[in-house]
Amino acid sequence: MLKHAIIVAGGSGTRMGAPMPKQYLLLNDQPVLMHTLRKFAHAEPEVKLILVIPENDFDLWSELCEKHNFQIPHHLVAGGKSRFQSVRNGLKAIEGEEGLVAIHDGVRPFVNASVINESYTVAASQGSAVAVIALKDSVRKLLDDGKSVYQERQYFRLVQTPQTFQLAKIKKAFEITELHTFTDDATVYEHQGWQVTLIAGNPENIKLTTPEDLDYAAFLLSR
Numbered sequence: 001m002l003k004h005a006i007i008v009a010g011g012s013g014t015r016m017g018a019p020m021p022k023q024y025l026l027l028n029d030q031p032v033l034m035h036t037l038r039k040f041a042h043a044e045p046e047v048k049l050i051l052v053i054p055e056n057d058f059d060l061w062s063e064l065c066e067k068h069n070f071q072i073p074h075h076l077v078a079g080g081k082s083r084f085q086s087v088r089n090g091l092k093a094i095e096g097e098e099g100l101v102a103i104h105d106g107v108r109p110f111v112n113a114s115v116i117n118e119s120y121t122v123a124a125s126q127g128s129a130v131a132v133i134a135l136k137d138s139v140r141k142l143l144d145d146g147k148s149v150y151q152e153r154q155y156f157r158l159v160q161t162p163q164t165f166q167l168a169k170i171k172k173a174f175e176i177t178e179l180h181t182f183t184d185d186a187t188v189y190e191h192q193g194w195q196v197t198l199i200a201g202n203p204e205n206i207k208l209t210t211p212e213d214l215d216y217a218a219f220l221l222s223r
């Protein structure tokens with residue numbers, strides 16, 4: 001079955017506060033995005049990779065590829081103003097509706113190959129596969145009056161990427177006008193009335209968001 005992967009990296013990394021967007025920061029002397037693209041290329045050698053970055057960064061990316069001798073084939077697509085719009089641009093760049101597409105944050109370079117493989121297998125039979133992990137800490141809900149209440153953590157999951165779908169269904173789902181409740185691709189998919197299928201993610205697959213995440217990334221790479 002035809003397998004695509006859209007790696008979204010069209011953001012500006014405000015919370016990281018680094019001199020350049022976090023997707024280009026170096027981990028072990030290689031930009032974050034190269035680690036992420038390599039994970040997909042190694043896990044699924046036949047995958048068709050689409051990389052979504054801001055159009056203004058196309059020249060920077062091509063310089064980085066040359067400098068780091070990065071040769072994994074991929075198709076560059078211009079990002080949008082929001083993650084939703086970047087994903088939609090990526091979906092529009094795929095011709096036809098055949099096969100599966102994994103949508104993955106470019107700033108999650110620590111995804112396991114087994115999670116990527118499982119996401120395609122499950123999406124092929126179920127329509128979708130969304131990587132999640134269970135919570136280890138207790139959970140409380142904040143109330144308007146300054147109080148808080150206990151929540152049963154077994155009913156909650158933290159949502160990661162990849163979020164993998166049958167291409168025809170996720171293309172149709174993304175035809176909708178963007179809503180503020182669309183925090184990821186699963187929320188767009190289920191807006192159609194379709195149930196998402198959850199699969200186990202890997203705990204190291206964090207989204208590099210704030211500076212302390214880079215320390216954890218360095219630790220993971222040093223093991």
Ligand SMILES: Nc1ccn([C@@H]2O[C@H](COP(=O)(O)OP(=O)(O)OP(=O)(O)O)[C@@H](O)[C@H]2O)c(=O)n1
Nearest residue numbers: 008009010011012013014015081082083086106
């Ligand atoms: N317009 C956007 C915004 C975000 N993303 C991507 O979506 C992923 C998750 O977003 P987030 O971690 O929020 O990245 P940023 O938007 O870059 O970070 P911040 O919110 O701190 O500015 C990232 O890979 C990011 O590059 C995107 O492709 N296009």
Ligand SMILES: C[C@](O)(CO)[C@H](O)COP(=O)(O)O
Nearest residue numbers: 083105159160161183184207
């Ligand atoms: C898609 C995502 O990474 C799943 O956890 C997350 O929803 C992105 O959120 P952000 O607010 O764009 O960082």
